[in-house]
Amino acid sequence: MGRLEGKIAVVTGGNSGIGLATAKRFIAEGAEVFITGRRQEELDNAVEAIGPGVIAVQGDVSHLDDLDRLFATVRAERGRIDILFANAGLGALAPIGAITEESFDLVFDVNVKGTLFTVQKALPLMQAGGSIILTGSTTGSMGTPAFSVYSATKAAIRNFARSWALDLRTTGIRVNVLSPGPTATPGLLNGLARSGQQDAMTAGLIAQIPIGRMGLPEETAAVALFLASDDSSFMTGSEVFVDGGMAQV
Ligand code: NAP
Secondary structure (H helix, E strand, O other), X not given: OOOOOOOEEEEEOOOOHHHHHHHHHHHHOOOEEEEEEOOHHHHHHHHHHHOOOEEEEEOOOOOXXXXXHHHHHHHHHOXXXXXXXXXXXXXXXXXXXXXOHHHHHHHHHHHHHHHHXXXXXXXXXXXXXXXXXXXXXXXXXXXXXOOHHHHHHHHHHHHHHHHHHHHOOOOOOEEEEEEEOOEOOHHHHHHHHHHOOHHHHHHHHHHOOOOOOOEOHHHHHHHHHHHXXXXXXXXXXXXXXXXXOOOOO
């Protein structure tokens, strides 16, 4: 029997990287999973790769109408949510002095506003025993050159979990942050390629990781499973790092 047998999960940003690996793992453990993302083609590919047990709903987490449509679909199809993985996120490299208003608005809209309203709009479908997992990052508690806006959004995520654990104290719903370090996903690898300094930046990241390599999305998914399951029943407001030691030393 799987560790999530009979559970209903929603994974935002479930068509790629950490979200895709987590959707696969949740389904392997017996859950049914709704995934969302903006790109329909990537959603179709994910549905094909995952197989039975997944339902894709296209949408942008920073558009409240899209979130309403997502959760209306979940309500109509399954009536409840046991596990919410608010994972959709993105970032752009720019040092202070070169940050544009457009880029600031995009990254805060998706990572902060998107996460907040994903959780707020999911809550009416959740009940005692529910688990909310927010995707943070090592960058939320470290300085990272040319990545201050993204890092600030992840610091905001960290506080959301602390504060929401208090807001939700009488509900039996837990909320925790899962913070990966550099993880080999399309999001990170494409970002490094776009920088034009892929080899140097990759070597620079690995040099900061005691385990000596980047993480795999499946390694983050394994910890998402722990936070989703009753194995973490006495945890709320926490941050769990899956970072090869990067932000721990
Ligand atoms: P990824 O492969 O690019 O996946 C990002 C996912 O988020 C995609 O499914 C993307 O789908 C979705 N997404 C982005 N903007 C969205 C929006 N506005 N609405 C709905 N979905 C949206 O990158 P990843 O590395 O797996 O990232 C997943 C999470 O981990 C992010 O929150 C990221 O900040 C965090 N993280 C990653 C690393 C790392 O090294 N990889 C480290 C720390 C934290 P669409 O493009 O189709 O919308």
